[in-house]
Amino acid sequence: MELKEKKALQAFAVKIRMAALDAIHSIGSGHIGGAMSIADVLAVLYGREMNVNPADPKWADRDKLVVSKGHAGPSVYGTLALKGYFPYEELKTLNRGGTRLPSHCDRNKTPGIDVTTGSLGQGTSQAAGLALGDKLKGRKNRVFLIVGDGEANEGQCWEAFMFASAKKLGNLVVLIDWNKRQLDGYSDEVLPMGDFVAKMEAFGFDTVKVDGSDVEAIAAALENTRKGGDKPYAIVLDTVKGHGIADVENTEMNHSMPVNDERYAKWTAELKAELAELEG
Amino acid sequence: MKIVYNGEMDPRLCKEVLGATIADIVDNDPDTIFLDADLMSCSGTLKWAKKNPERAIDCGIAEANMAGVAAGLAVAGFKPIIHSFGPFASRRCYDQIFLSGGYGKNDITVIGTDPGVTATMNGGTHMPFEDVALYNVLPHSTVIDVSDPTCLISVLKQCVNRPGIKYIRVGRKLLARVYEDGSELPIGKAVTLREGTDAVVFAAGVMLHEAMQAAASLEKQGISVAVVDCFTIKPIDADAVAAWAEKTGAVVVAENANRHGGLYDTVLEVLGERCPVPAACVAIEDEFGEVGTQSYLQERFGLTAAHIEEQVKAVVARKK
Numbered sequence: 218m219e220l221k222e223k224k225a226l227q228a229f230a231v232k233i234r235m236a237a238l239d240a241i242h243s244i245g246s247g248h249i250g251g252a253m254s255i256a257d258v259l260a261v262l263y264g265r266e267m268n269v270n271p272a273d274p275k276w277a278d279r280d281k282l283v284v285s286k287g288h289a290g291p292s293v294y295g296t297l298a299l300k301g302y303f304p305y306e307e308l309k310t311l312n313r314g315g316t317r318l319p320s321h322c323d324r325n326k327t328p329g330i331d332v333t334t335g336s337l338g339q340g341t342s343q344a345a346g347l348a349l350g351d352k353l354k355g356r357k358n359r360v361f362l363i364v365g366d367g368e369a370n371e372g373q374c375w376e377a378f379m380f381a382s383a384k385k386l387g388n389l390v391v392l393i394d395w396n397k398r399q400l401d402g403y404s405d406e407v408l409p410m411g412d413f414v415a416k417m418e419a420f421g422f423d424t425v426k427v428d429g430s431d432v433e434a435i436a437a438a439l440e441n442t443r444k445g446g447d448k449p450y451a452i453v454l455d456t457v458k459g460h461g462i463a464d465v466e467n468t469e470m471n472h473s474m475p476v477n478d479e480r481y482a483k484w485t486a487e488l489k490a491e492l493a494e495l496e497g
Numbered sequence: 498m499k500i501v502y503n504g505e506m507d508p509r510l511c512k513e514v515l516g517a518t519i520a521d522i523v524d525n526d527p528d529t530i531f532l533d534a535d536l537m538s539c540s541g542t543l544k545w546a547k548k549n550p551e552r553a554i555d556c557g558i559a560e561a562n563m564a565g566v567a568a569g570l571a572v573a574g575f576k577p578i579i580h581s582f583g584p585f586a587s588r589r590c591y592d593q594i595f596l597s598g599g600y601g602k603n604d605i606t607v608i609g610t611d612p613g614v615t616a617t618m619n620g621g622t623h624m625p626f627e628d629v630a631l632y633n634v635l636p637h638s639t640v641i642d643v644s645d646p647t648c649l650i651s652v653l654k655q656c657v658n659r660p661g662i663k664y665i666r667v668g669r670k671l672l673a674r675v676y677e678d679g680s681e682l683p684i685g686k687a688v689t690l691r692e693g694t695d696a697v698v699f700a701a702g703v704m705l706h707e708a709m710q711a712a713a714s715l716e717k718q719g720i721s722v723a724v725v726d727c728f729t730i731k732p733i734d735a736d737a738v739a740a741w742a743e744k745t746g747a748v749v750v751a752e753n754a755n756r757h758g759g760l761y762d763t764v765l766e767v768l769g770e771r772c773p774v775p776a777a778c779v780a781i782e783d784e785f786g787e788v789g790t791q792s793y794l795q796e797r798f799g800l801t802a803a804h805i806e807e808q809v810k811a812v813v814a815r816k817k
Contacts, residue, residue: 277574324572325602332572333601336592342562343597346569353530353551354573373593376562384554 230260236295243309250471252292285340286365287321302329338371348389367399382421396458417451429454499677507674516541564593571603583609583625613753614794615668624786630758632664640731642701643667673706687734693723696747704751711805747812756780775815
């Protein structure tokens with residue numbers, strides 16, 4: 218990847234973080250940890266890999282994204298706003314009565330959201346069904362599925378993974394956000410999930426692990442999934458919960474945090490400085 | 498539509514009718530797809546499915562995933578039909594049907610076989626008395642308790658093209674023949690099988706036959722009882738319920754399900770709001786299931802014509 222493209226993707230990821238922060242700050246608190254940890258993969262998906270058309274969000278042949286860890290909504294909405302699916306200012310309606318941007322992703326409310334999620338585990342089966350349906354309809358698209366590592370506690374995920382492998386869904390790409398923390402603290406203390414790479418391989422996935430903050434590594438792993446075939450793909454993203462905002466990263470219980478004016482000003486300034494460096 | 502009830506069984510096994518109808522629907526509508534959870538042998542679809550592996554998907558013993566996959570197929574533009582035994586088609590995958598299906602506006606037709614006492618030898622673990630209640634409280638749902646094989650064919654074809662979550666509960670064995678072959682039974686319209694003046698029995702599923710037997714017996718005793726087929730539990734035919742309650746002034750509900758949250762409660766809502774009259778039910782008195790033959794279980798749980806007769810006499814006596 219050329220340095221210019223890499224910097225552009227990194228800048229996009231910073232903008233996604235800023236947008237998610239704008240949204241969460243507007244309502245005072247939100248699921249910031251898990252929103253930050255997937256900002257880089259969202260930047261690569263929407264900045265490079267996915268074939269979508271913001272002017273026609275329901276285009277049948279588009280690539281689809283299922284964010285099964287639906288509480289990461291704010292960073293997905295940030296991404297969609299930056300891509301032009303809806304006005305950026307709308308981010309500040311997050312979780313307000315009547316909003317199109319609820320805490321958890323809802324395909325019937327938000328332009329660009331492909332599948333309704335939020336009850337953990339449920340996006341996985343829907344993604345498998347969507348990938349199967351697209352394949353049966355003869356579409357050439359792919360379905361990307363973001364699953365949280367804590368979410369993988371849910372047995373339904375593993376039913377869905379068995380199914381995807383059995384039905385040879387080579388058009389399905391599972392991205393596991395291995396950020397090592399869940400609501401009650403460190404995953405190794407709540408319910409250790411062991412080796413995700415070994416697990417996904419055992420479940421029949423073409424699996425790779427990458428640094429989930431390295432846009433170049435993510436891009437390479439995603440590029441490899443373009444070839445399709447008879448096996449679904451798994452990319453284990455080695456991430457840090459809260460990544461990109463030091464104070465959030467360093468807060469152990471960062472699943473959901475208040476974002477007051479003081480924090481917002483400090484964190485936004487840090488992100489702006491990072492962006493200026495990338496775009497400078 | 499023509500009523501041909503004479504107390505005899507329809508010679509067709511519901512399982513065979515179910516399998517043939519699913520095959521007919523999927524073979525003739527490229528947007529439909531069938532999913533089962535390792536019970537294709539029981540839904541009468543296995544032979545057909547083996548020849549149509551792309552549109553007849555065996556999901557294995559993983560009902561929650563099957564429900565979610567169905568929702569995903571709906572997102573992709575399909576009209577999925579899924580099957581399992583009643584408890585697994587309701588309790589086991591309820592959250593997935595509720596959220597991935599209903600809340601996500603992904604329309605799914607759910608078939609739950611062996612409802613209530615028809616689960617016989619599979620016993621309490623496989624005997625859903627609560628499936629009706631669960632599906633009744635799922636917003637915008639349709640809930641059907643099939644009255645005979647002709648009804649099954651008609652409602653299944655309608656459900657596939659109906660929005661929302663549609664739950665059809667049906668046994669796999671024989672049911673008394675009620676309707677002439679080829680009859681169409683519009684969802685939401687109750688059917689009066691027998692007129693009467695002293696009381697009305699609203700019944701569904703296997704209890705329809707019991708209600709008709711009870712009405713015939715009561716007629717000999719000088720009590721005139723109407724019998725109404727409420728195969729559509731939701732949306733209930735409130736006009737028919739209110740009209741018959743008004744006309745007869747006494748109501749009995751007969752259902753092969755828990756008395757809480759099913760047809761009885763649904764009818765009571767209508768009566769309470771539109772026509773309060775004495776009412777009683779013949780239903781499962783808030784119990785779990787157990788093993789036995791269907792006749793043993795009907796006796797054990799009080800789901801017989803004799804119990805309906807008793808309840809009719811009781812509500813008639815309470816009339817002012």
